[in-house]
């Protein structure tokens with residue numbers, strides 16, 4: 531909502547935009563409340579929804595995220611099986627683990643934590659996950675189906691970004707959305723999902739020339755670069771909506787939040803923005819996979 535205030539420096543009334551803080555915890559709570567009913571239904575029928583998480587190597591940040599996901603499952607009555615593999619695991623060994631989980635009828639969803647150690651073929655490992663259990667939306671098939679608008683589980687962070695836009699009824703149709711980043715489970719799928727919601731989408735990346743100029747033209751900015759405070763305040767068009775999908779060490783986003791705040795109409799903070807919605811989305815997909823497996 532624009533707000534006119536007296537600007538003493540300019541000696542006149544001028545408009546400042548009161549930014550709306552998009553509350554990821556509120557959106558996540560809303561999603562989890564909707565999922566709870568289905569969890570009860572499954573448990574009443576003797577089925578415990580179950581997510582298997584796979585962590586390869588001992589990166590402490592990845593271990594923290596996987597633990598957060600497992601804890602979130604537990605709080606909602608979803609079982610979680612945590613598989614931890616040594617950093618020396620080969621692609622073949624990892625794929626065999628995934629195949630066992632594919633064949634295990636007690637497991638409804640599989641999450642392979644990204645990134646895996648460099649010597650592993652991550653794409654081959656992701657694609658070993660069966661489409662029915664790809665609750666994290668990482669398979670080639672899942673990506674393609676989602677991009678074409680079919681019923682596959684989308685990647686969780688892109689779905690979280692869309693859920694935030696939907697929850698706060700922020701218009702997307704006809705808007706110019708600028709996505710910074712083109713990774714297979716974030717920038718690329720969120721670009722496709724915004725396109726499917728009738729935005730005009732520009733995907734920027736490390737080779738983009740004059741990246742700031744694209745951001746300056748954006749009605750919606752999605753930051754998914756993995757560089758702390760990358761998006762500067764003076765890049766943001768007055769009144770733009772800014773979604774920060776960054777999760778840099780120390781809980782620092784990809785957006786210079788304080789600097790952008792005076793310019794935006796709405797913005798997600800880090801923490802308590804996209805992150806919690808990502809986890810809620812993972813739970814939602816896991817329970818939906820279990821419901822489908824049970825023929826609901």
Ligand SMILES: Nc1nc(=O)c2c([nH]1)NC[C@@H]1CN(c3ccc(C(=O)N[C@@H](CCC(=O)O)C(=O)O)cc3)C=[N+]21
Nearest residue numbers: 595642643644645666686777801802803805806808809
């Ligand atoms: N296959 C795969 N799927 C993923 O979805 C995936 C992944 N790999 N690799 C890593 C990233 C990162 N990610 C986060 C999820 C939640 C928070 C989150 O909830 N953060 C809290 C704060 C964290 C804290 O309190 O320490 C917040 O933003 O409020 C952050 C980061 C999912 N990822």
